[in-house]
Amino acid sequence: MAKEKGLTPQSQDFSEWYLEVIQRAELADYGPVRGTVVVRPYGYAIWENIQGVLDRMFKETGHQNAYFPLFIPMSFLKKEAEHVEGFSPELAVVTHAGGEELEEPLAVRPTSETVIGYMWSRWIKSYRDLPQLLNQWGNVVRWELRTRPFLRTSEFLWQEGHTAHATKEEAEEEVRRMLAIYAKLAREHAAIPVIEGLKTEKEKFAGAVYTTTIEAMMRDGKALQSGTSHYLGENFARAFGIKFQDKDLEVKYVHTTSWGLSWRFLGAIIMTHGDDRGLILPPRLAPIQVVLVPIYKEESRERVLEAAFGLKKALSARGLRVHLDDRDQYTPGYKFHEWELKGVPFRVELGPKDLEGGQAVLASRLGGKEPLPLAALPEVLPERLDAFHQALYQRALDFRESRTRKVDGYEALKEAVQEGFALAFHCGDKACERLIQEETTATVRCVPFEGEEGTGACVRCGRPGAYGKRVVFAKAY
Secondary structure, three states: OOOEOOEOOOOOOHHHHHHHHHHHOOOEEEOOOOOOEEEOHHHHHHHHHHHHHHHHHHHHOOOEEOOOOOEEEHHHHHOOHHHHHHHHHHOEEEEEEOOEEEEEEEEEOOOOHHHHHHHHHHHOOEHHHOOEEEEEEEEEEOOOOOOEOOOEOOEEEEEEEEEEEOOHHHHHHHHHHHHHHHHHHHHHHOOOOOEEEEOOOOOOOOOOOEEEEEEEEOOOOOEEEEEEEEEEEOHHHHHHOOEEEOOOOOEEEOEEEEEEEEOHHHHHHHHHHOEOOEOOOOOOOOOOOEEEEEOOOHHHHHHHHHHHHHHHHHHHHOOOOEEEOOOOOOOHHHHHHHHHHOOOOEEEEEOHHHHHOOEEEEEEOOOOEEEEEHHHHHHHHHHHHHHHHHHHHHHHHHHHHHOEEEOOOHHHHHHHOOOOEEEEOOOOOHHHHHHHHHHHOOEEEEEEOOOOEOOOEOOOOOOEOOOOEOEEEEOEO
């Protein structure tokens, strides 16, 4: 099949479509070092909107932003055995600086549990110092072997939250609270339906007691882990000596959590909503919600542009993110294609004949055009953007439901994960889980919190299911 306007169709090669749309929509480009990317202004504007939503929700729940060093002594990472084992293959290590060999190598931060644990051991002495509710916006480095923009890169942007609590109950409540914030971001802002659940022992974060996750289905049927929240128990508290004197005068270890969401979430937005024409951006995160495209010849230019500027001012006054494309060097058709590629939810076309009739043409990125009175647009568009969000969410939910199957036999599992999600019972044994991955390339994405309760035999080995419900199997990014 020939490429249409330069984009490979999703049905032909979804991976190629993804890489092309990132570059053609000017979200990012490849950096000079393998596995790195340069985020361009349009892509960064989406990330800024994600940041803005999350930062507000974090602060509403009592969290404060802080910043910790990029360089971490290797001895810190070695203090928590499971943690260092999990991250060792991905570490970037500095051995020389200032023209000399360092006494101790420094890891370029893969995550910050260790350095924050070290600082907490100095800051926390009493129950009065708890809870500690911190968040950090920054970059981390994980030397991935196979890289893909936003999904797996050697350096990426994210936020990582870290909290310390007096009790296990408080810490576990925090884990679920923060996962719920990620789910809210996905559903209410990115129009992405997600499954909240528990990771298996095999799939949990290195150093955690357990990990919770939100999992989304992409338009090729694969899963994408889009945010995680971990209960770390006393693991890092014991490794770094984070103790406090409680109200009963006993000295105890704190219970810690960590939770993070990276620019991988950008990948989720691209792959959940995009089509063969390019991006489709959820309006609540889109840098441009409405683009105005004036259509004129020289004799009508001034009159049309004056009306377009007036409309932009009226729409901006309603709090909408509006862009007026008044570039003379491009045709209206070129502009239509460009803004469709960039996923802008609505386009307003305004020409001299429209002005004579006191109207404009409203085109939706989800399809369809309609003439509307110019004066009505400032009232109508906020409602249309909300409806666009709901339609986009329902479209993604219907797609996920159409590609999710309950299965009981191993052959049925193998077949189901070629298309999407398979819901099946599993024994919980790591060895059995590894064999399934080797034989199908699918993994247990999560044990869903809202899953229907029930019992049954493991889909592969026939032993009793371990979780009291079906787990989600899928191929994943």
